[in-house]
Amino acid sequence: MAHDDDPRQSLLEDKSCPLPNFNEKSVLQRRRFLRCRSSPVSENLCPEQNDIQSLQHFGSAFAQQEIGMKQLFIFLVAYLGVGTLCFFLIRNQIKGVKTNGILDAIYFCVVTMTTVGYGDLVPHTTLAKVLACIYVFTGMALGGHILGKAADYLVDKQQILMVKAIHLHEKVNPAEILKEVETHKVKYKFLMATVILLLLMIAGTVFLSNVENLKFIDAFYCVCSTVTTLGYGDKSFSTTAGRVFAVFWILSSTICLAQFFIYLTELYTEKRQRSLIKWVLARQLTFSDVEAADLDHDKAVSAAEFIIYKLKEMGKISKEDISPLMERFQKLDVDQSGALTATDIMLSQAS
Amino acid sequence: MAHDDDPRQSLLEDKSCPLPNFNEKSVLQRRRFLRCRSSPVSENLCPEQNDIQSLQHFGSAFAQQEIGMKQLFIFLVAYLGVGTLCFFLIRNQIKGVKTNGILDAIYFCVVTMTTVGYGDLVPHTTLAKVLACIYVFTGMALGGHILGKAADYLVDKQQILMVKAIHLHEKVNPAEILKEVETHKVKYKFLMATVILLLLMIAGTVFLSNVENLKFIDAFYCVCSTVTTLGYGDKSFSTTAGRVFAVFWILSSTICLAQFFIYLTELYTEKRQRSLIKWVLARQLTFSDVEAADLDHDKAVSAAEFIIYKLKEMGKISKEDISPLMERFQKLDVDQSGALTATDIMLSQAS
The missing domain is CATH 1.10.287.70 (Helix Hairpins)
Known part of the structure; x- marks a missing residue:
């Protein structure tokens, strides 16, 4: 697997949701532990910026x-x-x-x-x-x-x-x-x-x-x-x-x-x-971890694969969260290459 | 990026957490919407099976x-x-x-x-x-x-x-x-x-x-x-x-x-x-989506990258969840290859 760039930095940069300024909005959006009580739908919502209609629909x-x-x-x-x-x-x-x-x-x-x-x-x-x-x-x-x-x-x-x-x-x-x-x-x-x-x-x-x-x-x-x-x-x-x-x-x-x-x-x-997160983070990686986290069977765990594996272990996400996304991924992957590229978008727009 | 196998199936197989049988335990572990009220720590917890001590510590x-x-x-x-x-x-x-x-x-x-x-x-x-x-x-x-x-x-x-x-x-x-x-x-x-x-x-x-x-x-x-x-x-x-x-x-x-x-x-x-999830799933993929979701800059969005991008959009995970995991990933990646392999484990055990 060839990496043109360091994947870690890009993950932290969080391009899909630019780091908000310090204002009420950002603080309100960043609640993590109050998901059940406060409406989980309106929080952490970061739709595609140019998708104005959808943005207006959900609002900030x-x-x-x-x-x-x-x-x-x-x-x-x-x-x-x-x-x-x-x-x-x-x-x-x-x-x-x-x-x-x-x-x-x-x-x-x-x-x-x-x-x-x-x-x-x-x-x-x-x-x-x-x-x-x-x-x-x-x-x-x-x-x-x-x-x-x-x-x-x-x-x-x-x-x-x-x-x-x-x-x-x-x-x-x-x-x-x-x-x-x-x-x-x-x-x-x-x-x-x-x-x-x-x-x-x-x-x-x-x-x-x-x-x-x-x-x-x-x-x-x-x-x-x-x-x-x-x-x-x-x-x-x-x-x-x-x-x-x-x-x-x-x-x-x-x-x-x-x-x-x-x-x-x-x-x-x-x-x-927090004690669970600490435990999950501190745990030593084993060979079976690498095997279990390796989704594309290339004998290497990418940053994204590692994150999904650990989030599952923390209980933050579950199989039920992932299944519909995998189905969607398969549909979007028009050329069946196993990855979404510009080609897939062009193919779907053409059809 | 070469794929030896279909990454989709392996994700759905959920190797880290084997599909539980239909019994009280599995149902109790699978609560998703009750995270705040019921203890989130004990749920969806699926630690490494051979890590007995840790398993005993947290229990099922x-x-x-x-x-x-x-x-x-x-x-x-x-x-x-x-x-x-x-x-x-x-x-x-x-x-x-x-x-x-x-x-x-x-x-x-x-x-x-x-x-x-x-x-x-x-x-x-x-x-x-x-x-x-x-x-x-x-x-x-x-x-x-x-x-x-x-x-x-x-x-x-x-x-x-x-x-x-x-x-x-x-x-x-x-x-x-x-x-x-x-x-x-x-x-x-x-x-x-x-x-x-x-x-x-x-x-x-x-x-x-x-x-x-x-x-x-x-x-x-x-x-x-x-x-x-x-x-x-x-x-x-x-x-x-x-x-x-x-x-x-x-x-x-x-x-x-x-x-x-x-x-x-x-x-x-x-x-x-559910209405938010439906909306996030139904949304058409754009070129900027591919760019934003592509964490390793290989011009292709892998299944794992797509899942993280969409989970963020749904508000299920946030940058705060990902940051400590990225830091951990960097530490575990001893040979700095950008991915975790058997080599990393051997290097960390040797040191």
Whole structure:
């Protein structure tokens, strides 16, 4: 096998996807460990640059996410708006500790959609009960996943701003910063969620002590009962000021705790993944490895063959990923030479 | 580049990972879309067969999962046991509707750890409040993730039994069955979770109507309020029989609804992923594609190069996955020939 050039450099150069600049887009595109939670389709997508129509069809990851965030915000406002209107109209069918009509309706919506469910306001009639059931199911179905995504996006964005601020007066290579953020991305996110969660819990405890006049231990107990969405309901927000605060605080703190646990799991997953990658990389090459990785039976393992073999060993790709690509390769290889060349393209265009 | 043999067949033969038989192990190893939630490390792992020590170190996916399930069950029993003992010992510090001492303690534990939090039993003293806070946080941290995994494992196992039963009297190629299960795995799981959830909701409604003497609408409202972990608490389990039922029913139904939403998200993710794969596969090859995919600059794209190029386009692998492998390749290529051969292994063993 004759090599005109060093194949290693070209692989690292990554010609199909030019190295992006250090901006939000590139960082967002580079998530690796969040594939399941965030949409895997829009990420790492790097279509042929001149294939404009296809590019427009899929759009860039960042543009999609920006549009997604706007839609999300509109959706949340609409969801809360409709809920508030409904429960305001049937406010006489809800019994419990009341303050202002509209405020109680919003408060009831937030307490219901986050599944805190204190029970300080409960539906009293069949209509109100059915509405509450519908509201909590739709809230769980749409809210949970979507709000989690929004929170993840915000943490991601904050993180970039933070790193940018840190390196504002330093002349560091943008690629270096990018690598630093990427390498410890989940750790940064986890730390950020922890700090925000603690601040929210302190704010809640202080507020409940001062405005709702709870003892310190009761305020803390109510905070824990709320952020975990437990909501026993023996302590809750019963004043007008308390409920205004509660609407924003419950939404943000419950989402924050959920994200905290998600990042914790990701941190653990990432750690295990890294130890596997390390093991696969450190393993000594044997004769049977060379034989198994040698796809074209030329008694030599090219860089591309080695990469596929090791990615399979790492579990990043599987036989199911490769099979359809092999079928496609066979179809594209019109002259059956065992490799795709300019001839194959010309032949396929001619036919 | 001379090809002694057809490279396509060898790729599909998958020599590094021999095609497994149709059994639980192989199915469990073949999850693709669940990488984030289930441990990605133990999956698709196919280490060199003669590397016994390393194999033992990582173990097979199935053996790990079996051990995991036992540990999980022991952990759940221990967690509930310790909780029950604690809350039984301080039963006088908990106020509300009481039945049997031990039963109330277990019931309180389940209602707390699932974050249903009816509020029919609430901690009354500082000690009880602190214990409840600790219990709900640990329950959320450990229970949620672990119980979700257990549920996923059970659904997975059930699914295989179901497919085995369907094909019991048919002479179908095991590989065909495997492919069928794999192709629609998430759909099957989603359907199964839906059926189980509906059965649990019907059972709950019937039970609450008959044993707790609730009106039909109130029983249904209490079921919805419970499975979503809302738990307003105006309707709950107040009889001895009711609380015995509640302990098992609340645990299973809340986990089932959570899994339902997880599978729903996965179904959506999978659909998007498939449409991207379809698009990447259908796209016509251009001259610039050949140039970009050609890693060794021999003006021809080998099967391995084509696969790497397309996997990158699909977002399944990224530059970050490839870079460390290229570095490793360079180190292993002792004679700097641009390919790994038997000579490289002998040279590295000699040094």
